[in-house]
Amino acid sequence: MVGIIVTGHGGFAAGMEKNVKMLAGADTELVAMDFMEGMTPEQLSEKLKAQIEADASCSVILILTDLIGGTPYNCAATLSVSNPKVRVIGGVNSALLMEACMCNITGADPEDPDKLVEELIENARESMGIFVLDIPEAEEMTDEDGI
Secondary structure (H helix, E strand, C coil): CEEEEEEEECCHHHHHHHHHHHHHCCCCCCEEEEECCCCCHHHHHHHHHHHHHHCCCCCEEEEEECCCCCHHHHHHHHHHHCCCCEEEEECCCHHHHHHHHHHHHHCCCCCCHHHHHHHHHHHHHHCCCCCCCCCCCCCCCCCCCCC
8 A cells, every 4th residue: 555645835735635536536545734824844744754654554655745845845855764665756746646546546556666656757747738729721722713
């Protein structure tokens, strides 16, 4: 089983949790921890540490954050140094979170946590795209009759 913790500024984590539960089902297993205004980094670190301990039976614990270098990311990275099961990914999007949750839904237990993280990031990148409106050019009208 994969322990999944989503964290970020404001209501980011709660919003991501609602998003994935709408898409994958309400019983999807993940924990959302928002870093709210007025909260200290130490308070967030304590919450993250407690959840890491609660997920101790998991083969890997993913902490997915909104921004690389932000307070949630930095707190998670600091905690990962002393816990070899923890992997931290910054810049999470819905596709990455959904795929991580699918590991638990399908019962897939990753043998190599680092390979899992690489695959999640690569698939998240591939899920992004730019909409380009492609309007065919109008054909020039030619006057074949000479009129």
